[in-house]
Amino acid sequence: MEVGEGITDYSVENTMSSGEIDVVKSAFIFGGNASGKTNVIRAFQLLRQIVVDGTSSELELLPRYTFANESGDTNFKIHFTKNGNLYYYELNYDWDAIINECLTMNGVVIFKRTADEITMPPLIKDLKESLRVNQPLLFFAQTNNVPEAKEAYEWFAQDILMPSLINNNLRNQQLFRPLHTNPELKEKVLYFLRAADFNIKDIKTQEVIVPISSDPDKSEKVLLLHCEHEGPDGSRFVINYNVESIGTQIFLLLIMTILENQHNSKLFLIDEFDRSLHPKLVTILLRIFNEWNRTGTQLIATTHDTDILDAPLRTDQIWFVDKSYDGVSILDSAFDFNEQSIKDIKKNYEDGLYGADQIINDAMMKDILGISDREEDTRYGETV
Incomplete structure (x- = not known):
């Protein structure tokens, strides 16, 4: 959500300062069906679930959502602000154990955990033996009233909104x-x-x-x-x-x-933002989250509606998800394509310049439907 260097369009309407960092108020993720757009939302949902719910016993498996159900670790890294403090949180885990975990506030380490060593907050340094191997330390620390952990936990619990x-x-x-x-x-x-x-x-x-x-x-x-x-x-x-x-x-x-x-400053995560809404209603919602937004709220949304690209947006607010031949989703910003103006993005996206498109094979579809090229040409008044 950080602004792209050198972009000055709609700076007042669509950007804001969070401490010393300038960020955009909204970001829109484009891509074809099954490209992986929704996985961006699911990633936030999964991380929030782990932090907020914790675990009830060492017998409980940690929730995972891995690519192709592979057995590798799950790793999250996130920066966020709460009450003017800049937090960095990292979590790496497997089915049954936390492998690495770290929380910093304004550059100061609050706690750090590896498979071999745990640096506990001073307030609960004597409770190290009570921490389960599959229990997020962020959950454990806020339960025991560590102020920084409580504030970070509240961001996950209260400030992430996912209206379905x-x-x-x-x-x-x-x-x-x-x-x-x-x-x-x-x-x-x-x-x-x-x-x-x-x-x-x-x-x-x-x-x-x-x-x-x-x-x-x-x-x-x-x-x-x-x-x-x-x-x-x-x-x-x-x-x-x-x-x-x-x-x-x-x-x-x-x-x-x-x-x-x-x-209140919130993070809205919305899948299929424009679903079944009249274009004028979409326009009003965009103004609510951008131009009329005075609270520090942010929006991350997935969409198929290319008309959104006609709205007063910046290139650093537009993202594309495309799949590799191996089925791996790649997330790119329009800014990474050196686009300085929003005007050309719609046409370039529809022309497939950024990938993230739905590639339809007409020939295969006609083949399974039993439609020949000659039959199609005749139907449209053409002769071969």
């Missing part, structure tokens, strides 16, 4: 619980929906108790969400959230999440 834009079933409606508990937030969401030309006059929430499918003898509370609309004669009618259009579901979820966190 697909499969919004009954269970996922729990994401809308703030609308049930915060009337002020609900009014803001309704105001925004009216401004965006959605015919939603009210949002109704209701808690119901339903049996757990895996154990019918037990039950759980589930939140039901309904949207109230106005008919042509002024009458009101209610539609269940699940049967609203996909675009309405997505926009409602995004706007609620954005407004709930509008005064």
